[in-house]
Amino acid sequence: MTDFPLLKNDLILRAALGKKTERAPVWIMRQAGRYLPEFRAMREKYDFFTICRTPKLATLITLQPIERYDGLLDAAIIFSDILVIPQALGLVVEMLPGQGPHFPDPLKVPQDVDTKLRKHVDVHEELGYVFEAITMTRKALNGRVPLIGFIGGPWTLMAYMIEGGGSSTLSKAKTWLFSYPKESKRLLQKITDICIDFLIGQIKAGAQMVQVFESWGGELSPYDFNIFSLPYITQIADKVKAQLKQEGMESVPMTIFCKGSWYALESLSNIGYDTISLDWTIDPAHAKAITKGRVTLQGNMDPNVLYGDHEEIRITVRRMLEAFGTGEKYIVNLGHGILPTVDPENAKVFLETVHKVGLELNNK
Template identity: 70%
Template structure:
């Protein structure tokens, strides 16, 4: 499907306005991993198709992206393209498998710096290697029919580097951190190469139809503040600045999410992103005090609250939305991705409560003026 065919007009731009810092009538809401394993319709799709087959087949990726939008009609203010952060290492020449019950697995990870020469492509043609993502984005934009904006995304360089060296998930990241301390120059070279691919990928996603972007540094909090300054922050900064420079007037709002990097909130608010997504280790009061209105804040309910029953969900949403406010520089979300065993009814209650409380807070605010 060609991106040159005009996209349907957007009917709900709430999240785009919030990200740009404009006043909103209520807080927009979406959920990280909203198209995924907690949905029975997604699990049914996975019985028939391998995870990366869904990612690589635009029709399937579109279908899965739309599942939560259809199920929670009128309750979500954004869709996020169904893909995976590890398509970038795949594009760079590495094999990544998704093993049921275990997660991602690299059969041949990077072990020594010289592996960058033998295991990675010298130059990555992102347009060729990741065209399937661009096609899925274009197709999804048309299928959404303007109901909500479409978010594109990428993994942050440090998080991707860690996967590429660890060969999958890790509790200690000891292999990846060994690189940082033993081979700092090689680490920075690898981070730079990943950054270049991420930038081309994000630019391509916008040109294919993405209306907002998010950068996920899922393992940012595994770094000390000093190491975050050396091995994550400079590359996150490059991504925001270079993507916006390359897109120029086509630029879209960008969000950064560095999970666990609570110490970096002030810096993350100053490097070119429109929004900063927060995990549950922040309070609304402290986050607002640190950011001082420089960025839109997104988040940040602990996903495990969704297992706590109706009263717990309602209480947590009340506290969150009232704490962050509903009409200025705020996007409601979880503090990380929704977990695979969350009941669909819990997600629905979360979304409905965000809407209700958001409208109440907006009305109370209007009454005071």
């Protein structure tokens, strides 16, 4: 293991593990990226995936919000993308301006799994640049805050690989589920195996916490979620922890985020993750009642609130913190990623209010 600087702020790690905290820690999904003018300036010079594949650039961008919001964020998240796994499998993925991710040659029929995808993926060979970026960033953070690593959930990655990009219906991916269920499970397992190796590699490289983004979980019915998502995200938690233990390494806190899968809260709280991240459609009282303190909760302000005026942001943050509680088993975040046209000053108001109100409520 690399020698890293001593961690000065472990608030988020304590919260994820259910320990008491002097205030609720906070970070923002997609906090390093497109809403920041310093990121947009970088994007004028470099292609999106060039940044992902260049550890020095990924490090620089990961640090941008930490430096802009000095002392207000309790974690950094490595600048990367969930679609590096499909790239590692051999698919071409482009990031098109104003359109987002695009696969010029997606999977169309089950036979494509054998003809278009690599049979074996060595994550160190294909994704070593992410590990290098994590190690470099962990050192550059100099112990200011912990570093989070992440992956996309298997169902979400499969859907992208078949749809060829974003989709409002996921009709192509769902055609696979209902026309080729056996082949779909085979593909999901193939993706899952890489997810496990990739997360273990990230932890070994220096990630102090990891999150699984099953961003399209809510596009599945509860029945189909239990078949095509839950078994695979369960495997990820189980096998990552088991392999690290086998190698004599401690695991790190693991977070699961299944956007829209409100119906799965009870299941998600029983599959080995330390934290469940919630989208904004879930009431805090409901989430607490269902999960019964088994896990830490993370979230869940609607990212669109950041388009409101400063007073509305402060009111919403206070209401959220009062509902979740601030001294134990709670991490403040948005209910999804920060949107690209948000004013960075509004994000600052959000963070400042979390600090102020969190300390106030904890000292009552």
